[in-house]
Amino acid sequence: MRYQIAPLYCRPWTINGMTPRQIESHYENNYGGAVLRLNAIADELAALDPQTAPAHVISRLKQEEMAALNSTLLHELYFASLGGDGRAVPEAMAAAITRDFGSVDRWRHEFIALANALAVSAGWALLTWVPREGRLINQSVSDTSPGVAGGITILALDMYEHAYHLDFGANSAAYVATFMRNIDWGAVQGRYDDAIEAKPPRPLVQKEFGDLPSVTIDEVRVMLQSGEPVQVIDTRPRHYTSRAQDIVEGAVWRDPERVDEWIGELSKTTPVVTFCVYGFHIGCQTAVALRKAGFDARYMAGGHFAWKAVKGPVKLFDPAALS
């Protein structure tokens, strides 16, 4: 497979405060160089037999491939970010930025600060859509550290020195200000519209219990902290609890094999939250049994380990006290 060079998107003579010479040199030498490097690496990889090639050779080539591919893609985004009136943020784009950053000004200050911080180390300042969260973030990356997984970048600012040294010398702050004045917001808006069409990763829902109401770890924390009446029941299997050392603060352990023996202790007017080790199966089955008996029961998604993973409070658990 050959990577094709993309035409220069922005029109260099329209960039206010940057010379065509700077843009042309950047496009030809740095972007063009990345595409050539990428194809040369791809040829080397294609010529290798992965079953016999030394691991360090494959590892190095794949690292170099990632760097060259990132450089290629981000340069294309960079040139496609320039050529407009940086002040004229379209209404829909301004609304999205305001939603995720508080205001366009705040976003602008954060993005500029991020870019200026790269003056020493070099890299890219990016505005990126994160499908899992359904929000925009600013991030700074390098060719070898590509940034947030699954993110879709819609605006890219090149902070490698080659991007500005002809016009600005070491004055990277003036270059950043010039970039901000020349952002093509119409093009950014177009990429944003495409990005939000990307589906987030599939939710991690246990299909078997897909219809069963659940609560999140955070919701349970809020219930417990606020003193809201709730019955939190740890239904980890007995064989598991015999080697467990801790239990969610505010929960009581009950044997999931003996629901009939303890169901009478519960109040039907107070919500019940059940959970087990990983937050499905046993915890869900218990919630199903309680719901059938008329309780307002839900299971806590993620269970004991998700609670611990977010440093939810726990207390010492004495398995000996169970018998």
Ligand SMILES: [Fe+2]
């Ligand atoms: Fe560059």
